[in-house]
Amino acid sequence: MGRWQKVVITASMVAFVALLALALSAGGLGFTLPAGRVRDVARWYLFTTFNPDLELFSAMAPEGVTSIVWDYRGLDTLFETAVFFLAIIGSVAIMRDIKTGGGSKPKGSTGLSPIVKTVTRITVGIILAVAASIALHGHLTPGGGFQGGATAAVAPLLILVIFSRYYIERLGVSKNAMLAIRSLGLVGIAVTAFIVLAVTSLQGGVAYVFQNQPKPYAPAGMPYEVGGSLTGGTLLLFNIFEMFAVSAGFTIIFLLLAIPESEVLGVLRGGEDGH
Amino acid sequence: MSRAVRAVGPGLLAFVVYIVFSGSVNTYNIVTGVVVAAVVGFLTANITVSNPGKLGEVGRLGWLIAYAIRYFFIDEVRAHVDVMRRIVHPRMPINPGIVRVPYAVSSDYAMTTIANSITNTPGTVVVDVDTERKVFYVHWIDVKGVEPEVTRGISRVFEFFASRIFD
Secondary structure, eight states: OOHHHHHHHHHHHHHHHHHHHHHHHTTTTOSSSSOHHHHHHHHHHHHHHSOGGGGGGOOOOSOHHHHIIIIITHHHHHHHHHHHHHHHHHHHHHTTTSOSSOSOOOSSOOSSOHHHHHHHHHHHHHHHHHHHHHHHTTTTSSOOHHHHHHHHTHHHHHHHHHTOHHHHHHTTOOHHHHHHHHHHHHHHHHHHHHHHHHHHHHTTOOOOTTOOSOBTTBOOOOOSEETTEEOTTHHHHHHHHHHHHHHHHHHHHHHHHTSOHHHHHHHHHTSTTOO | OHHHHHTHHHHHHHHHHHHHHHTOOSHHHHHHHHHHHHHHHHHHHHHHOSOGGGGGOHHHHHHHHHHHHHIIIIIHHHHHHHHHHHHHSTTOOOBOEEEEEEOOOOSHHHHHHHHHHHHHSTTEEEEEEETTTTEEEEEESBOOOSSHHHHHHHHHHHHHHHHHHHO
């Protein structure tokens, strides 16, 4: 690339940012951000997310985002989780004949240097503890099941890259084990979605699907505190199960991606007359 | 049973990290923290610990605390001052190169402690390790010599403490 080309590209990038800043400061998106009309919705969520004076309309969990994700719009999140699950099932189906485990371990040492390995032995536990904290405090502080699960999935990813895929399979982190955990997580989410409805129906009352706190004409609900500690009712259960489902789902993808291309192509070609 | 014993160390670490990351000590955090620590400790026990008895030896803990104070308040400060002097010096007096630094500890944790101590002090970085020959390859900002007696000066203090903490 010539020197003048670089100058022109740099100048146009600077001009673009400067014009964008000028347009925004001149009111290109309105002078008050966010706009007043949006504020009404936001105000309602903030007003009802945790409001002991208005329990019939409140999610009774101080974290607005998790309340919206798993209570106000819980059904939406259920379908999002289902889409993610289908994506993983799809990749497992594509790779169905390709063995993640087995194979002979390469001779000699594998993976990165012993320094990195030793540090990883310690950080894996730290990562899992932080992930659990993110998920278990999802109803109190920013975070939640998906975030915690994505963090937890870093631990098997590190072992996979820094040791080897033979090592991680030997630890019991196999595709089928992760599929089992992922399915258990999804069953847990489904049970949690119906738990208030199921228990109330057995007692002859009425309740909603995805009900968390008592609502008008549906007075049943999950306790939002246990012994003085806020638990967010169903939110805590959703976050725990989502963490397992998401971390296992990501781990399956990492295991599949760690298979060498030569092995994948060998199976997909299906021998001499496979296609 | 032995796995449960090995899980104590990683479990304690997980509990402390959980409480610190959560940011408060209350009933909820302690109850969930104990559960998380038990699960994480059990999961990581076999990859983290091979000799759980060392955790109970108080002398090792004493050396660890002494090393933490000595490292952060003396060795780190000294190395920082040295590199700062080289940076602001008008002639920038550096003589960089990669040297072999032999070590004589046996456990992986002691070896890693020495390597990370070398890397964490400004002016020296471990670029590779050869566990067969027991040498680090260290990039040194001011190579004073390549003989083992000279290069061992980089790691002498670290090795003294690391062998007493982990070996």
